[in-house]
Amino acid sequence: MDVKETGLLEGRLEDHWDYGSKARAMMVLLQGKIPETIVDMGAGSAFFSRYLLEHSGAREAWCLDPAYPSECDEVIGPKVLHYRRGMDRLEGDLVLLMDVLEHVDDDLAFLRSLAGGAKRGTRFFITVPAFPRLWSGHDVFLGHRRRYTLSGLRRVVKDAGLEEKKAGYYFAAVLPMAAAARWGRKIAGRDTARSQLGEVPPILNGLFKALCLLELKVIEGNDLAGLTVYCFADKP
Numbered sequence: 001m002d003v004k005e006t007g008l009l010e011g012r013l014e015d016h017w018d019y020g021s022k023a024r025a026m027m028v029l030l031q032g033k034i035p036e037t038i039v040d041m042g043a044g045s046a047f048f049s050r051y052l053l054e055h056s057g058a059r060e061a062w063c064l065d066p067a068y069p070s071e072c073d074e075v076i077g078p079k080v081l082h083y084r085r086g087m088d089r090l091e092g093d094l095v096l097l098m099d100v101l102e103h104v105d106d107d108l109a110f111l112r113s114l115a116g117g118a119k120r121g122t123r124f125f126i127t128v129p130a131f132p133r134l135w136s137g138h139d140v141f142l143g144h145r146r147r148y149t150l151s152g153l154r155r156v157v158k159d160a161g162l163e164e165k166k167a168g169y170y171f172a173a174v175l176p177m178a179a180a181a182r183w184g185r186k187i188a189g190r191d192t193a194r195s196q197l198g199e200v201p202p203i204l205n206g207l208f209k210a211l212c213l214l215e216l217k218v219i220e221g222n223d224l225a226g227l228t229v230y231c232f233a234d235k236p
Contacts, residue, residue: 013045013047014047014051015205016200016205017174017200017205017206017208017209017212018171018208019047020209021170021171021208021209021212021213022048022098022127022170022228023047023048023051024212024213024216025170025212025216025219025230026048026051026052026098026125027051027052027055027056028216028219029125029166029219029220029230029232030094030123030125030232032056034052034056034057034058034094035058035092035093035094035123036057036058036059036060036093037058037059037060037061037062037091037092037093037094038052038053038058038060038061038062038092038093038094038095038096039061039062039064039087039090039091039092039094039095039096040061040062040063040064040096040098041064041095041096041097041100041114042064042065042097042098042099042100042103043063043064043065043083043096043098044065044067046061046063046081046083048096048098049061049063049081049096050076050081053076053079053081054076058079058094059078059079059080060079060080060081060082061079061080061081061082062082062084062087062091062092063081063082063083063084064084064085064086064087065083065085066085066086068083068084068085070083071083071084071085089117090114090117090118090122091119092122093121093122093123094122094123094124094125095114095118095122095123095124095125096125097111097114097124097125097126097127098125098126098127099127099128099129100126100128101126101128101148101153101156102128102129102139102144102145102146102147102148103142103143103144103145104145105145107145107146107156108156108159108160111156111157111160111162112159112160112161114160115160115161115162115235116161118235119235120235120236121234121235122234122235123232123233123234123235124157124162124231124232124233124234124235125230125231125232126153126157126230126231126232126233127170127228127229127230128147128148128153128228128229129144129147129148129227129228129229130147130148130149130150130169130225130226130227130228130229131147131148131149131225132146132147132149134147134178134179134182134227135147136182136185136186137185138182148229149229150167150168150169150223150229152229153167153229153231154167154231157231157233161235161236162233162234162235162236163233163234163235163236164231164232164233165232165233165234166220166230166231166232167223167229167230167231167232168219168220168221168222168223168226168229168230169222169223169224169225169226169227169228169229169230170212170215170219170222170226170227170228170229170230171212171215171226171227171228172215172222172224172225172226172227173208173211173212173214173215174208174211174212174227175225175226175227178227
């Protein structure tokens, strides 16, 4: 979760259709093969690292975000979340880049630097917002530089020196409704720079969660459309 959106949601993040569904998709795509040490770049609230620690055999997660006011450690049973503003060396077995690349001015140089500092066999899991035509005030609020197509993300991953294993779109089922809402705000002149995270009524939240759960059954075959682009890659 982006630190700019901290406090916008009531209740657990896992109950929100976006975060809960994306975390479950992450687990499906990783096929339960979660290494012991995770590096979560731009971790924000550390939701995804925490989810992996709670639902897998991962032992520790290094959550990196320059926006953290201080550095500390959080113990979760026998496991640890390390909150840091930066890291001298990339020493994780799995690197998470959950909605991070769109914030970086030079996404290729950033990813190439991470890949260059990673050991052979390091796994990367990347998600980014899809389709430039869906650009809205939400992107402006979060400080995004761009939105991606699947081919665009694949190109960045390849040029950074990583070997793609899986890539595609997710949130296809909710794409028509999300696109209509964004374009509707633009037409009405209400597309201001603010977060749209907390705007989903409970009934729609439940509907979106159900649709995304069904979509998980075919997630690896979707290279057409969705709100999110994902890529799972290795350092060769």
